[in-house]
Amino acid sequence: ERQALNRLRRLASRLSGGEKIRLQANFEIPAELPLIAQSGASGIGLLRSEFLFINASVLPDEDEQAEAYAAVITAMGGDETTIRVVDWGGEKQSEALSRAGITMGEDGLNPALGVRGIRLLLQNPGFLETQFAAILRASLLGPVRVLLPMVTLAEEIAQARALYEHVARRLRRRGVKLGHDLPPLGIMVETPAAALMAESLAVLADFMAIGTNDLTMYTLAVDRASADVATLYDPLHPAVLRLIEHTTAAGVRHNRPVSLCGEIAGDPVAVPLLIGMGLRSFSMSASAVPRVKRAIRGTTLDACRDLRARVLHETDPTAVRLVLTAGSGT
Ligand code: PEP
Ligand code: MG
Secondary structure: OOOHHHHHHHOOEEEOOOOOEEEEEEEOOHHHHHHHHHOOOOOEEEEEEOOOHOOOOOOHHHHHHHHHHHHHHHHHHOOOOEEOOOOOOEEOOHHHHHOOOOOOOOOOOOOOHHOHHHHHHHHHHHHHHHHHHHHHHHHHHHEEEEEEOOOOOOOHHHHHHHHHHHHHHHHOOOOOOOOOOOOEEEEEEOHHHHHHHHHHHHHEEEEEEEEHHHHHHHHHOOOHHHHHHHHOOOHHHHHHHHHHHHHHHHHHOOOOOEEEOOOHHHHHOOOHHHHOOOOOOOEEEEEHHHHHHHHHOOOHHHHHHHHHHOOOOOOHHHHHHHHHOOOOHH
């Protein structure tokens, strides 16, 4: 089994009919880099930049952030690195940010619905500008994309892009040789609002990454961190699946790349369904890449579409899962 998975590393990620499916890795901490390099992933589809701040008591400055990104980009050896600016708030907390006066609001009623993600960043534009500057400088070393977390409004994309371009102009004045086109600036689609508005948001974003971890939480009104409701937390709930499909179709229609980077991207049973719904790009924990690749190589586009057609009749997650496991033949 281990040897078989090892061999898979060198094989192409294609359906048995030849259609290419892109498999990338999620990155949380630098210690994962060797595993990512060995996994057969073609780049990083989600770099969670929280690692830079999580154990820090003071904020790393622009140079320190740029160096950390540079190390990752260099290690990827020409494969793409998708860097998400900090997604703070919700269950994610940082001492360095609080000390720097970057806080999530005072009332503490429900952090998942409060000042988190892009909201926190736009309230602290200097902090976001530093992140953009560090990423843009590191982008001279290899292909990079930049990702905004927790978007719910078109206006948030417009404001972030204005800051992004402002930072790029400032860097150019400082003599940093950025290319004519900046690295693509895309959005996480991880709220029902963003998924339902994907048509309009796709126009403003260079690419979209569907985050099913939060999308599931917000769609089902089930806290992703709560043991009490863990049995209700299921990204295969038809409501979540419909939002994924709607988002994917919007991306295809507007010619914007769409990927999926929640935990479900690493589930070999779920990926054929997601392919049947139109997705061609997934980002997952590095350890999941070989098994997902095996599932992809063992199925056809027709089989994936057939799976999707059968699943769409179902009304609850358990029934969806039954269809998928019956279809996977494993
Ligand atoms: C998600 O919400 O699905 C996601 C990929 O982001 P995170 O898990 O970091 O919130
Ligand atoms: Mg998320």
